[in-house]
Amino acid sequence: MAVVEQNLPGPGADQERPIGYGRLKRKEDARFIRGKGNYLDDMRLSGMLFGQVLRSPYAHAKILSIDTTRALALPGVHRVITAKDLETLGLAWMPTISYDTQAVLAGDKARFQGQEIAFVVADNEYIANDGVALIDVEYEPLPAVVNARKALDPGAPLIRDDKAGQRDNLASPTWEAGDQASTDRVFAEADVVAVRDIIYPRCHPAPMETCGMIADFNPNTGQLDIYNGNQAPHAHRTVYAQVAGLPEHYIRIMCNDIGGGFGGKVPVYPGYVCAIAASIVAGVPVKWIEDRTGNLAADSFARDYVMHSEMCSKNGKITGLRVDVIADHGAFDSTAQATKFPAGFFHIVCGSYDLQASHVKVKAVYTNKAPGGVAYRCSFRITEAVYLVERMVDALAIDGGFDPVELRMRSFIRPEQFPYETTTGWVYDSGDYAKTMQVALDICRYDEMRAEQKEKIAAGELMGIGVAFFTEGVGAGPRKHMDILGLAMNDGADLRVHPSGKAVVSLSAQTQGQGHETTFAQIVAEELGIPPEDIQVRHGDTDKSPYGLGTYGSRSTPVSGGAVGIVSRRLRDKARMIAATMLETRPEDLAWEKGKWYVRGDPSKSAPMTSIAEYAYSGKPMPAGFEGGLDAQALYDPPNLTYPYGAYICIIDIDPGTGYPTIRRFIAVDDCGIRINPMVVDGQIHGGIAEGIGIALMEVITFDEEGNCLNSSFMDYLIPTALECPGYELGETVTPCPHHPLGAKGVGESPNCGTPPAVTNAVIDALYRSKGIRHMDMPCNPARVWMAMQGKAEPPQ
Numbered sequence: 001m002a003v004v005e006q007n008l009p010g011p012g013a014d015q016e017r018p019i020g021y022g023r024l025k026r027k028e029d030a031r032f033i034r035g036k037g038n039y040l041d042d043m044r045l046s047g048m049l050f051g052q053v054l055r056s057p058y059a060h061a062k063i064l065s066i067d068t069t070r071a072l073a074l075p076g077v078h079r080v081i082t083a084k085d086l087e088t089l090g091l092a093w094m095p096t097i098s099y100d101t102q103a104v105l106a107g108d109k110a111r112f113q114g115q116e117i118a119f120v121v122a123d124n125e126y127i128a129n130d131g132v133a134l135i136d137v138e139y140e141p142l143p144a145v146v147n148a149r150k151a152l153d154p155g156a157p158l159i160r161d162d163k164a165g166q167r168d169n170l171a172s173p174t175w176e177a178g179d180q181a182s183t184d185r186v187f188a189e190a191d192v193v194a195v196r197d198i199i200y201p202r203c204h205p206a207p208m209e210t211c212g213m214i215a216d217f218n219p220n221t222g223q224l225d226i227y228n229g230n231q232a233p234h235a236h237r238t239v240y241a242q243v244a245g246l247p248e249h250y251i252r253i254m255c256n257d258i259g260g261g262f263g264g265k266v267p268v269y270p271g272y273v274c275a276i277a278a279s280i281v282a283g284v285p286v287k288w289i290e291d292r293t294g295n296l297a298a299d300s301f302a303r304d305y306v307m308h309s310e311m312c313s314k315n316g317k318i319t320g321l322r323v324d325v326i327a328d329h330g331a332f333d334s335t336a337q338a339t340k341f342p343a344g345f346f347h348i349v350c351g352s353y354d355l356q357a358s359h360v361k362v363k364a365v366y367t368n369k370a371p372g373g374v375a376y377r378c379s380f381r382i383t384e385a386v387y388l389v390e391r392m393v394d395a396l397a398i399d400g401g402f403d404p405v406e407l408r409m410r411s412f413i414r415p416e417q418f419p420y421e422t423t424t425g426w427v428y429d430s431g432d433y434a435k436t437m438q439v440a441l442d443i444c445r446y447d448e449m450r451a452e453q454k455e456k457i458a459a460g461e462l463m464g465i466g467v468a469f470f471t472e473g474v475g476a477g478p479r480k481h482m483d484i485l486g487l488a489m490n491d492g493a494d495l496r497v498h499p500s501g502k503a504v505v506s507l508s509a510q511t512q513g514q515g516h517e518t519t520f521a522q523i524v525a526e527e528l529g530i531p532p533e534d535i536q537v538r539h540g541d542t543d544k545s546p547y548g549l550g551t552y553g554s555r556s557t558p559v560s561g562g563a564v565g566i567v568s569r570r571l572r573d574k575a576r577m578i579a580a581t582m583l584e585t586r587p588e589d590l591a592w593e594k595g596k597w598y599v600r601g602d603p604s605k606s607a608p609m610t611s612i613a614e615y616a617y618s619g620k621p622m623p624a625g626f627e628g629g630l631d632a633q634a635l636y637d638p639p640n641l642t643y644p645y646g647a648y649i650c651i652i653d654i655d656p657g658t659g660y661p662t663i664r665r666f667i668a669v670d671d672c673g674i675r676i677n678p679m680v681v682d683g684q685i686h687g688g689i690a691e692g693i694g695i696a697l698m699e700v701i702t703f704d705e706e707g708n709c710l711n712s713s714f715m716d717y718l719i720p721t722a723l724e725c726p727g728y729e730l731g732e733t734v735t736p737c738p739h740h741p742l743g744a745k746g747v748g749e750s751p752n753c754g755t756p757p758a759v760t761n762a763v764i765d766a767l768y769r770s771k772g773i774r775h776m777d778m779p780c781n782p783a784r785v786w787m788a789m790q791g792k793a794e795p796p797q
């Protein structure tokens with residue numbers, strides 16, 4: 001049988017196939033590795049038209065006129081939609097996830113290069129593209145500002161003149177966390193203070209599949225079917241209902257397979273709204289698929305934080321942190337965040353250290369750049385926070401003459417301090433940081449590496465050892481603390497066991513390649529003893545799954561996983577009642593062993609789940625109050641975030657002649673609590689390290705002075721290949737999460753948090769120990785490393 005075959009033990013798999021948790025090959029890979037995934041662009045609906053977006057060539061320009069005559073005259077073009085048409089539908093502007101407004105199609109002026117100006121609907125993609133080329137737009141170019149530090153200069157061009165009362169480019173008032181007075185005191189008492197200006201440059205998740213949608217509005221029934229790979233289908237449906245005034249119960253979103261999301265498929269983009277509007281107007285399905293340039297230049301960007309930071313220590317232990325950030329949100333503020341936290345979770349910047357005080361300030365600015373930013377494999381700015389704190393610890397080590405590992409070891413929060421409240425108000429759940437660091441040091445053979453480094457430096461070679469230790473908060477989040485656009489960040493699970501004992505579990509989480517079809521089946525299997533191949537995981541269809549906020553920020557295991565654990569236990573409790581009737585005993589006399597209820601003291605009298613399921617649907621007598629059947633529902637509101645952590649070490653060699661960095665070794669030791677499927681966890685870590693290497697060494701979205709995006713194709717936006725990635729050396733520690741039903745913490749974004757600082761610290765370690773260079777910003781590509789070696793490294797624009 002194919003399902004069994006695909007799970008035969010292979011390299012890395014346990015010899016025994018697990019019933020519950022354990023290394024189990026991913027069910028979904030059977031179709032993915034055969035090229036049988038079903039992605040949006042594979043779909044063709046009868047009578048479907050195709051949409052394409054005209055984008056602004058200017059970063060900032062008044063739109064004097066838009067003439068669609070020539071485009072409309074092209075045979076095969078059905079409609080050209082502009083801002084004026086959208087105004088009549090009330091769709092010219094849409095709310096963003098950060099309570100700002102964003103032009104769906106620009107009517108008054110273009111505010112970033114690549115902004116959506118018009119939408120052509122045609123018989124096929126080719127005619128739609130030709131139609132786009134025939135739209136005549138008269139622009140009056142305006143000066144652009146693409147540098148966040150210059151956006152607040154007096155005389156900087158005003159970007160958001162559409163907003164009443166907006167006089168400057170400030171997108172948000174300054175948001176603060178921590179305590180300024182006590183931080184000043186700790187700094188006054190410190191014996192070493194390190195100061196750095198650090199930039200986390202604009203980068204992009206660059207998923208294989210770009211964004212897209214098929215909107216299928218039926219004018220006869222009023223039903224709107226949407227096919228769209230997004231990470232939060234239920235929330236999207238609610239947003240469409242609110243924005244377009246459509247009845248929510250007449251909207252159905254179906255996701256199919258998704259070719260990577262990484263946070264970039266959380267927001268609602270103008271192309272989606274255009275596809276919906278076009279289908280409503282045309283009365284037929286309309287498909288829009290974004291091209292690569294549109295994806296890189298106009299949406300999904302991440303990071304873009306300009307950070308001034310000071311860290312201090314006393315007697316070799318880190319004591320205080322001061323941070324002042326300018327967040328560049330582009331032309332419209334659509335940064336992903338929970339409502340109460342305008343800077344996302346950035347204030348987790350205290351990291352893994354027992355600080356005496358900290359003070360954090362963040363303000364956001366508008367620039368003539370694409371709007372955002374998305375939480376790229378990140379819980380709302382945690383990645384930026386981890387990068388900052390881990391760069392600052394290394395800066396303090398350099399300035400104070402400490403070994404970066406010893407400084408961390410002396411400053412870690414100790415195991416007995418958990419639950420631990422940070423100076424910015426986070427309550428970390430559990431951890432043993434020194435132990436995890438030690439596992440990484442042992443794998444690395446740290447002292448040996450340092451000895452080798454000394455020899456290399458003496459021989460004129462450049463070798464760096466970069467350390468990073470991260471703690472992040474994932475699993476947003478508790479209803480009492482957070483929501484998005486007023487929606488509680490909870491997730492649901494429905495579970496039904498059929499008469500045959502086979503089960504279906506429906507989730508509000510939405511996989512984009514993380515293996516949910518396997519791992520969520522394993523959770524049910526662990527709880528009920530049903531083999532994972534007998535459990536189907538359903539998601540991605542709002543008509544067939546319970547309400548919930550979806551998958552981003554590694555929240556699937558912490559929130560949806562919690563829901564699945566609870567729903568399984570509810571069903572198991574029902575099964576107990578039925579088993580008691582079957583075995584003619586009282587429920588309290590039964591004990592559970594994986595897969596069956598048995599009479600305590602007489603295990604020969606038992607009812608396995610398959611028999612209980614068969615009985616539950618039979619005509620036989622039911623326990624009092626039972627109507628028969630075997631199903632359960634749950635909605636999980638987590639009491640706290642979960643706090644995974646990890647120790648990463650990167651060994652890098654730099655060519656002294658060219659500045660070319662080569663990662664020789666990469667060690668990652670993660671603690672994500674109980675691992676449901678350690679093989680899937682390893683896969684998550686492998687992928688995230690590769691992304692982190694890309695961010696640290698090559699990926700950046702930059703602009704020239706006029707606001708032209710210089711990295712809008714894969715010729716200029718470099719993503720890593722296997723050649724740039726070493727074989728990873730993974731280790732693990734397991735500290736269960738005390739408040740999570742499964743003891744698990746999220747893991748997906750961890751490697752994207754830990755890798756950029758580990759790699760950058762390694763580059764700087766090499767440059768400092770050989771040449772005395774104390775800082776450089778990412779990306780550490782050969783040209784920039786070489787410039788740094790000449791003492792000329794500029795921050796990225």
Ligand code: CDP
Pocket residue numbers: 514515516519520551552553554555556557558672673674675676677678680681684744745746747748749
């Ligand atoms: O939200 P997202 O799925 O991206 O992140 P996650 O909750 O960290 O889960 C990523 C994948 O790793 C899922 O398939 C999880 O079931 C799996 N995982 C696991 O097996 N054990 C953990 N402790 C955490 C995640």
